[in-house]
Amino acid sequence: xxxxxFIAVEGPIGAGKTTxxxxxxxxxxxxxxxxxxxENPFIESFYENMEDWSFQLEMFFLCSRYKQLTHTVNGYIGxxxxxxxxxHMYKNLIFSERTLHGVERDKYRQIYQVLTGDLPRPNVIIxxxxxxxxxxxxxxxxxxxxxxxxxxxxxxxxIEDYDAAMGKLSAGTDGSSTVLLTIDGDEVDFVKNEExxxxxASQIKELVYESI
Ligand SMILES: Nc1ncnc2c1ncn2[C@@H]1O[C@H](COP(=O)(O)OP(=O)(O)OP(=O)(O)O)[C@@H](O)[C@H]1O
Ligand SMILES: Nc1nc(=O)c2ncn([C@H]3C[C@H](O)[C@@H](CO)O3)c2[nH]1
Numbered sequence: 001x002x003x004x005x006f007i008a009v010e011g012p013i014g015a016g017k018t019t020x021x022x023x024x025x026x027x028x029x030x031x032x033x034x035x036x037x038x039e040n041p042f043i044e045s046f047y048e049n050m051e052d053w054s055f056q057l058e059m060f061f062l063c064s065r066y067k068q069l070t071h072t073v074n075g076y077i078g079x080x081x082x083x084x085x086x087x088h089m090y091k092n093l094i095f096s097e098r099t100l101h102g103v104e105r106d107k108y109r110q111i112y113q114v115l116t117g118d119l120p121r122p123n124v125i126i127x128x129x130x131x132x133x134x135x136x137x138x139x140x141x142x143x144x145x146x147x148x149x150x151x152x153x154x155x156x157x158x159i160e161d162y163d164a165a166m167g168k169l170s171a172g173t174d175g176s177s178t179v180l181l182t183i184d185g186d187e188v189d190f191v192k193n194e195e196x197x198x199x200x201a202s203q204i205k206e207l208v209y210e211s212i
Contacts (some may be wrong), residue, residue, distance in 0.1 A: 005030070005082035005122050005208040010091065010166065012158045013147075014126065014139040016069075020128065020200070021086035027201045028208075033072050033085040034103055036064045039083055044146045058108060062092045082208065088125060089116050094165045098157060106145045118170035125178055126200070127166045128168050130185030132156050139156035179207055 007030075009021040011204045018034060025032035034115075037043065042057040069089060094110050130138075137154055139147050170180035181203060190197040 004077050004080050005124065006077055006120060006122045007084045007124045007126065007204065007208070008088040008122035009086050009126045009128065009159065010086065010088050010162070011130065011185065012135060012162050012207065013150075014135045014142065015128040015130050015156060016138070016190070017086045017128060020064075020190055021084050022185075023197060024126075024201060024204060028047065028082075028084070028205065030084045031075065031076060033068060033083055033178075035061075035087045035132070036068070040064070047146045047149060048126045050099055054096075055104045055108070058092065058100060059094040060114060061114065062108075065089060066119075069119055073120060087195075088122055090165060090169060091121060092116075094158070094161050098154075098161055100203070108150060110205045121178065123178060125166070125180050125181045126204070127162075127180055128185045129159075129163070129182060132159060132184050135159070181207070 007024070009017040009024075011017055021032050021034070024030070040060050042053050042058065043180055046053040046057040065087065066089075072083055072085070075081075092112060093109075096105065096112070098109050132152060132155060136152060139150065166180060166182070168177055181200075184202065188196050188200075190200055
């Protein structure tokens with residue numbers, strides 16, 4: 001093994017990132033890093049009025065993820081221990097490029113570069129793609145109150161943004177070398193179908209112990 005396995009699970013809202021990251025961590029015996037959501041003091045206000053609250057919300061996510069990743073590097077990756085995370089730092093840009101505008105977006109981009117420039121990047125990304133219908137169903141079933149009024153057009157846009165961003169990351173245009181494993185979340189049900197989950201786990205094992 002040449003690199004310490006640093007695996008990120010990504011995909012639009014409700015795709016199943018946290019669920020799959022936890023299942024894989026359990027199966028492979030790796031620690032899991034989960035994003036901080038409910039603690040974000042701006043999330044309810046953001047979903048009520050994105051225009052007014054996006055800068056505060058994006059800055060909170062960016063700073064908390066920066067802090068969390070720094071701890072992860074010091075506690076695990078820097079010591080040669082593998083980690084599975086239910087997000088990639090690049091997620092900050094996927095969302096902020098959509099929600100911020102003008103001066104706030106320019107300032108955010110600069111802060112993003114300063115905070116993330118020297119942080120290690122995942123060497124494997126598991127990208128869960130799913131249709132708008134599937135995502136809306138899962139979000140509704142999960143029942144977070146602040147997501148109840150989410151505009152489907154926002155989610156649809158994020159699906160497209162994710163496709164564009166994952167293509168860019170896998171092509172390595174940001175200077176990193178990343179293996180991208182894409183899962184069709186409409187067809188593959190890793191929660192109910194054990195065989196399908198085992199296939200994903202085997203693919204990851206193979207990548208981790210043979211390629212990276
Ligand atoms: N393959 C699946 N089949 C059916 N339900 C699923 C599947 N994956 C996840 N779910 C359910 O869908 C909901 C969303 O999953 P989860 O919270 O893991 O998504 P997420 O991508 O981490 O969401 P967020 O972007 O909001 O952090 C949860 O209720 C989960 O139990
Ligand atoms: N705008 C914005 N920027 C982010 O970086 C970000 N990360 C997560 N989220 C939203 C999606 C789910 O509702 C909920 C849980 O993922 O929080 C975000 N929203």
